[in-house]
Amino acid sequence: MNGNQTSALVQDGFDNWKRVTGKKCVFLVHVGSSASSSHNKCVTAADALMKPSGHIDKVMHRIGGEEVLKHRLRLKTTIMVVKQLALQGSSFRGHDESDDSLNPGNVLAWIGFAAKLNDQINSVVLRNAPGNAKYTSPSIQKEILGIIANRVRCKIREEIGDSCFSILVDEAVDEAGREQMSVILRYVSSYGIVTERFFALKSVADTSAETLKQAICGVLSQYDLQIEKLRGQGYDGASNMSGQFNGVKALFLRDCPYAYFVHCFAHRLQLALITSAKVCDPIWDFFSILDCIINVVKASPKRIRELQAIHKKDLDGMLDAGEIQSGQGANQMTSLKRSGPTRWGSHYHSILSIINMFNATCVVLEDLCRSKEGEQRAQARGASKNIKTFEFVFNLHLMKGIMDITDFLCQAFQQESVDIVAAVGFVSMAKLKLQKLRDEGWDKLLIEVKSFCSKHAIEVPNMNATHGRGEKQTTLEHRYHFEYFNQCIDFQLGTLNSRFNESSVRLLQLSGALDPKSSFQSFDEENIYRLAEEFYPQDFEGNEMYCLKNELGYYADHVVHCQEYDVSSLAKLLEKLVETGMDARYRLICRLIRLVLTLPVSTATTERSFSAMKHVKTDLRNKMGDEFLADCLTIFFEREYVIGMDEDSIIDEFAKLKDRRVQLTL
Structure with missing residues (x-):
C-alpha cells in the first residue's frame, strides 16, 4: 500500500481525480484487503460505537461487578470490626502485625475470627485479597474512624438546628501528659428534652484564656455553630475560665452578651463541703482518723481478704438471727472505700462502708496489733484505739446524717437533664433539711450513737459529767450538742449560703x-x-x-x-x-x-468524658494521636448514634473521600 496515498486520504486530503479509476484506484488501495488497513479499522471502530453493549464502561461494569462486591465485603468487614472496637474503647493495632504473628492486634484478630465463622470472608477477605486492597492498614482504620466520628458530630449539629445552645468546657491531662480540652454542648431537642452531648476533644498548647477561646471557636465554626446563638457557659471556678475580666467567660461575653456564665454547681458544692470541714476542727480531725484507719486496713491484699472473711461471718450470723433480710443484690461482699481528695461525695461512701463493716475492721486492727512490729504495729494500735472511742462513733454518725442530705445534691447536680431552676430548688431543700436536722435531730442522733456503741462494746461516757473549768464548765452532753453537733451543721449551712447565694x-x-x-x-x-x-x-x-x-x-x-x-x-x-x-x-x-x-448547671458531663478518655488512652496506648483519640472518644461516649449506623453508607462516603469509585461503586 502506497504510504502517500494513504496519507492523502486519511490526513492530508486528496484532489488528483485522474487516479480514481483502474486497478490502482486510490480508493481501492485505501480500503485494501487487510483488516489492519486504515479504512477497515475505522469501520470496525464505527460498528463498535454503534453497539452500546460494547462500550468500555459497560465492559468494565460487566467484568468488574464481582470484584467490586469483593472489595466492598473486605471494607465492610473492617468497618464493622473498627466500629465495635471503638464502641468498647479497645485498642486497634498490635506490636507485630505480620502474617505469622501470634498477636497481630485486635483488628486483624477479629477479622480472622470472623473468617473462621464465614467461608466467604475467609476466601475473599483473607486468602484472596490483593496486597493493595486489603483495607486493614492503620491509615484505612483512621479514615473509617474519622468518617464515623464526623457523622456523629454532624448528627448532633443537625439536632441543634437553629436552636440556641450552651457550652461546658474543662481541661485535663491525658496519659501522655498532654493538656486536653473537652467541649460539651447543651441544648433542648425538638422533643423538648434537655440534652448534653460530647462534641470535641482538643489538645491545647497552654491553658490561657485566649488559647482556650480560640480552640472553642475553631470547634464551633467548623460545624457552623454561631457564637450569636450561644446562651450559656459552664466552667469551674479557675481564673482562666471564669475570670471577671480576662477569663474565657469574659472573652465570650464580649462577642455575645447573652452567653450567661454559671459557675458549676457540683464544683461549688465540693468547695462548700471542704471549707466547712476545714474550719470545724473536730470534723477535720475525724476525717483524718478515718483515712488513717482505712489506709491501715487496705494496705495489703491479705488484710482485705481477712476483713471480707470476718464480715461474711458477721452477715451469716445476722441472717440467722433475722436482723437483716436476704435478697437479690443485698449484703454483697465489699470492702472499705477510700475517699478521694477531689470528690467530697466519696467521703460519704467511706463513712457508709466503715459503719457497715465496723466489727470486721476492729477485729482486723486488733490482729495487726498482735502480729505486726515496729511502725505497722504502732499505726494499727493508734487506729484501733481511735475507732473504739465514743467521740469517733459520734462524729461518724453525725457526718452520715449530714452527708445523707448533701449527697443528694451531689447526685442531682450530675444529672444531664437537671435545669437551673430545679438546681436552685435542690439547694434550698437541702438547707431546710439541714436546719431541721439541727432543730430536731439531736435526740435521735444520740440514741443511735449509744445503741451503736452498746452493740460494739464501746464505752459510753456519762453525758451529765462536767467538762472544762470555771465559766467554761459544761456537761459532756452540752459539749457534744453545741460544740460538735450544732457547730458542724452551722458551718455547713453557712458555706452553702455563701456559695449558693442566688438571691442576688x-x-x-x-x-x-x-x-x-x-x-x-x-x-x-x-x-x-x-x-x-x-x-x-x-x-x-x-x-x-x-x-x-x-x-x-x-x-x-x-x-x-x-x-x-x-x-x-x-x-x-x-x-x-x-x-x-x-x-x-x-x-x-x-x-x-x-x-x-x-443554661448549664454543672460540668459533670466533661468529667465523665475525662473518665472515658482514661479508658481509651491508657498507659499502654499513650502514643495515640490527638485526632485519633478525639474520634475514638466521640464514638465511645456517644455510642447511641453509632450502633445503628449503616456500613454501606460509610463505604460510599469512603469511596467519595478517596475517589475509589472503580473499586467500590457499581
Whole structure:
C-alpha cells in the first residue's frame, strides 16, 4: 500500500481525480484487503460505537461487578470490626502485625475470627485479597474512624438546628501528659428534652484564656455553630475560665452578651463541703482518723481478704438471727472505700462502708496489733484505739446524717437533664433539711450513737459529767450538742449560703417564676415578662414581646390551672407541652423555657468524658494521636448514634473521600 496515498486520504486530503479509476484506484488501495488497513479499522471502530453493549464502561461494569462486591465485603468487614472496637474503647493495632504473628492486634484478630465463622470472608477477605486492597492498614482504620466520628458530630449539629445552645468546657491531662480540652454542648431537642452531648476533644498548647477561646471557636465554626446563638457557659471556678475580666467567660461575653456564665454547681458544692470541714476542727480531725484507719486496713491484699472473711461471718450470723433480710443484690461482699481528695461525695461512701463493716475492721486492727512490729504495729494500735472511742462513733454518725442530705445534691447536680431552676430548688431543700436536722435531730442522733456503741462494746461516757473549768464548765452532753453537733451543721449551712447565694442573681430569680413545682406556686406573669425583656431581647424581636404578654394571660388560665401540667420540674413541663402539642399554641413561652433550660448547671458531663478518655488512652496506648483519640472518644461516649449506623453508607462516603469509585461503586 502506497504510504502517500494513504496519507492523502486519511490526513492530508486528496484532489488528483485522474487516479480514481483502474486497478490502482486510490480508493481501492485505501480500503485494501487487510483488516489492519486504515479504512477497515475505522469501520470496525464505527460498528463498535454503534453497539452500546460494547462500550468500555459497560465492559468494565460487566467484568468488574464481582470484584467490586469483593472489595466492598473486605471494607465492610473492617468497618464493622473498627466500629465495635471503638464502641468498647479497645485498642486497634498490635506490636507485630505480620502474617505469622501470634498477636497481630485486635483488628486483624477479629477479622480472622470472623473468617473462621464465614467461608466467604475467609476466601475473599483473607486468602484472596490483593496486597493493595486489603483495607486493614492503620491509615484505612483512621479514615473509617474519622468518617464515623464526623457523622456523629454532624448528627448532633443537625439536632441543634437553629436552636440556641450552651457550652461546658474543662481541661485535663491525658496519659501522655498532654493538656486536653473537652467541649460539651447543651441544648433542648425538638422533643423538648434537655440534652448534653460530647462534641470535641482538643489538645491545647497552654491553658490561657485566649488559647482556650480560640480552640472553642475553631470547634464551633467548623460545624457552623454561631457564637450569636450561644446562651450559656459552664466552667469551674479557675481564673482562666471564669475570670471577671480576662477569663474565657469574659472573652465570650464580649462577642455575645447573652452567653450567661454559671459557675458549676457540683464544683461549688465540693468547695462548700471542704471549707466547712476545714474550719470545724473536730470534723477535720475525724476525717483524718478515718483515712488513717482505712489506709491501715487496705494496705495489703491479705488484710482485705481477712476483713471480707470476718464480715461474711458477721452477715451469716445476722441472717440467722433475722436482723437483716436476704435478697437479690443485698449484703454483697465489699470492702472499705477510700475517699478521694477531689470528690467530697466519696467521703460519704467511706463513712457508709466503715459503719457497715465496723466489727470486721476492729477485729482486723486488733490482729495487726498482735502480729505486726515496729511502725505497722504502732499505726494499727493508734487506729484501733481511735475507732473504739465514743467521740469517733459520734462524729461518724453525725457526718452520715449530714452527708445523707448533701449527697443528694451531689447526685442531682450530675444529672444531664437537671435545669437551673430545679438546681436552685435542690439547694434550698437541702438547707431546710439541714436546719431541721439541727432543730430536731439531736435526740435521735444520740440514741443511735449509744445503741451503736452498746452493740460494739464501746464505752459510753456519762453525758451529765462536767467538762472544762470555771465559766467554761459544761456537761459532756452540752459539749457534744453545741460544740460538735450544732457547730458542724452551722458551718455547713453557712458555706452553702455563701456559695449558693442566688438571691442576688436576678436571672435565676426571674427564672424561678416559670417553675411548675407545687402547682405553679412561683408563677408570676410580670417576672416572666421581665425575664424575656431584660435577659433575652435578642430572641424576642418586633411585636413578639407584646404577643408574649398576651400568651401569658392565656397560659395562666389554661396551663397553670390544668392538673395535666402539674409536674415536678421545668424540663418535664416542656416535655409535656411538646407531647400535647401546646408548644405551638404557646410558642413564645416555650421559647423562653427552652432558653432557661439551656443554661448549664454543672460540668459533670466533661468529667465523665475525662473518665472515658482514661479508658481509651491508657498507659499502654499513650502514643495515640490527638485526632485519633478525639474520634475514638466521640464514638465511645456517644455510642447511641453509632450502633445503628449503616456500613454501606460509610463505604460510599469512603469511596467519595478517596475517589475509589472503580473499586467500590457499581
